[in-house]
Amino acid sequence: MSNPALADVPGPLLVRSAPIDDPGALLSLLPQDDAFAWVHNGDGLVGWGRAAEVHTSGKGRFAEAEQWWRDLAQHAVVRDEVGTPGSGLVAFGSFTFSDDTEGSALVVPEIVVGRRDGVTWVTLIGLGITATPPLVPSSAPREPSGATFSDGAVDSAEWQQMVAEAVSRIVRDDLDKVVLARELVATLDEPLDVRAPLARLAEQYPSCWTFHVDGFFGSTPEMLVRLERGLVTSRVLAGTIRRTGDDTRDLALAGSLARSSKDLEEHEYAVRSVADALAPHCTNMFVPETPFVLHLPNVMHLATDVTGVMRNGAGALTLAASLHPSAAVGGTPTAEAVRLIGQVERLDRGRYAGPVGWIDARGDGEWGIGLRSAQIEDDGRTVRLFAGCGIVADSVPADELAESEAKLIPVRDALRPRT
Ligand SMILES: C=C(O[C@H]1C=CC=C(C(=O)O)[C@@H]1O)C(=O)O
Numbered sequence: 001m002s003n004p005a006l007a008d009v010p011g012p013l014l015v016r017s018a019p020i021d022d023p024g025a026l027l028s029l030l031p032q033d034d035a036f037a038w039v040h041n042g043d044g045l046v047g048w049g050r051a052a053e054v055h056t057s058g059k060g061r062f063a064e065a066e067q068w069w070r071d072l073a074q075h076a077v078v079r080d081e082v083g084t085p086g087s088g089l090v091a092f093g094s095f096t097f098s099d100d101t102e103g104s105a106l107v108v109p110e111i112v113v114g115r116r117d118g119v120t121w122v123t124l125i126g127l128g129i130t131a132t133p134p135l136v137p138s139s140a141p142r143e144p145s146g147a148t149f150s151d152g153a154v155d156s157a158e159w160q161q162m163v164a165e166a167v168s169r170i171v172r173d174d175l176d177k178v179v180l181a182r183e184l185v186a187t188l189d190e191p192l193d194v195r196a197p198l199a200r201l202a203e204q205y206p207s208c209w210t211f212h213v214d215g216f217f218g219s220t221p222e223m224l225v226r227l228e229r230g231l232v233t234s235r236v237l238a239g240t241i242r243r244t245g246d247d248t249r250d251l252a253l254a255g256s257l258a259r260s261s262k263d264l265e266e267h268e269y270a271v272r273s274v275a276d277a278l279a280p281h282c283t284n285m286f287v288p289e290t291p292f293v294l295h296l297p298n299v300m301h302l303a304t305d306v307t308g309v310m311r312n313g314a315g316a317l318t319l320a321a322s323l324h325p326s327a328a329v330g331g332t333p334t335a336e337a338v339r340l341i342g343q344v345e346r347l348d349r350g351r352y353a354g355p356v357g358w359i360d361a362r363g364d365g366e367w368g369i370g371l372r373s374a375q376i377e378d379d380g381r382t383v384r385l386f387a388g389c390g391i392v393a394d395s396v397p398a399d400e401l402a403e404s405e406a407k408l409i410p411v412r413d414a415l416r417p418r419t
Pocket residue numbers: 179181222237238239240301327328329371372386387388389390391407
């Protein structure tokens with residue numbers, strides 16, 4: 001159910017987008033409070049303030065948010081001098097993994113600054129005409145201090161038992177794959193200024209999408225779906241190997257990943273689930289037969305870019321809803337895998353592994369999968385970090401634990417003070 005108090009907007013939103021001189025790094029503009037981010041290779045969107053928002057939950061959380069968004073967009077008065085995906089009226093959003101958890105939201109900031117292909121713009125959103133505030137770097141974020149890390153409800157030995165249990169259920173119940181996640185809890189000396197880890201993540205993982213929506217932040221390498229001017233793209237990842245830091249060894253490992261039947265099988269399930277979910281919405285779909293190896297500083301993944309041409313006018317959020325949960329975060333078959341996760345995982349995933357991103361009034365948008373991510377708890381000092389692994393019949397628990405540790409590195413490092 002949506003929260004009508006928060007969904008109510010007392011009048012049509014007035015929206016104005018105009019080009020501006022380049023103000024420097026987008027993330028450096030963010031104030032400490034009510035800051036939103038979606039940044040990739042220096043481009044993207046940042047926003048602050050709250051002009052309108054909707055909170056949804058349950059199975060209908062995507063459809064309800066989409067309906068609210070359409071109504072809001074229909075009644076908004078927009079002057080858009082930029083005319084590019086992400087200009088004009090825009091909302092940041094984040095959705096829970098599970099149908100049973102609260103916390104999904106779309107938020108329209110009061111100020112959005114975007115950059116794309118060398119063009120930078122500002123969008124002002126509200127109930128009245130306001131002057132553009134000075135767009136200059138805000139004060140430097142406070143560096144996190146004193147982070148200590150501990151297991152969540154499940155320690156690493158128990159998690160490996162869980163993986164073993166999942167392997168036997170996969171064999172017994174004839175499942176193909178299930179993704180099991182674990183959490184690590186960080187405790188800091190003082191409340192986290194999220195701008196510090198965001199800056200670190202964007203610097204160290206520029207090819208990932210660095211995001212923040214209402215205390216949920218991270219740097220995801222996986223694009224669930226992008227819709228821009230009718231072109232649909234999805235980057236599917238599944239199949240992982242840790243990097244060693246030695247380039248020659250890593251190159252050999254990349255070769256073995258590309259030949260590993262266990263990883264290729266796991267990857268194939270994920271690609272199939274995305275291609276099947278996009279097929280009703282797309283023509284001219286292109287699904288490469290062989291994955292490439294995506295190199296990140298901490299891990300390498302098998303990756304496939306699926307593309308198609310939108311044929312039924314669905315918006316990016318509708319596409320994200322039909323893709324979620326893909327086999328990269330749920331498993332195959334989806335319903336059985338999600339049921340098994342509910343039975344064995346003992347973790348409230350919250351918004352981890354759910355869609356996170358933005359949508360504009362044309363329906364264009366980008367929704368990543370909320371991976372390599374963390375949730376700041378209400379006290380501001382406790383941060384829950386998440387990582388999951390695709391489990392198939394021949395998965396080895398200790399290897400999966402090591403893989404999950406490697407996937408935790410980006411956020412874990414971002415919570416340590418700079419050296
Ligand atoms: C579930 C996660 O990663 C997914 C994405 C890429 C590779 C994966 C894997 O190899 O297991 C996972 O399916 C995570 O990072 O928490």
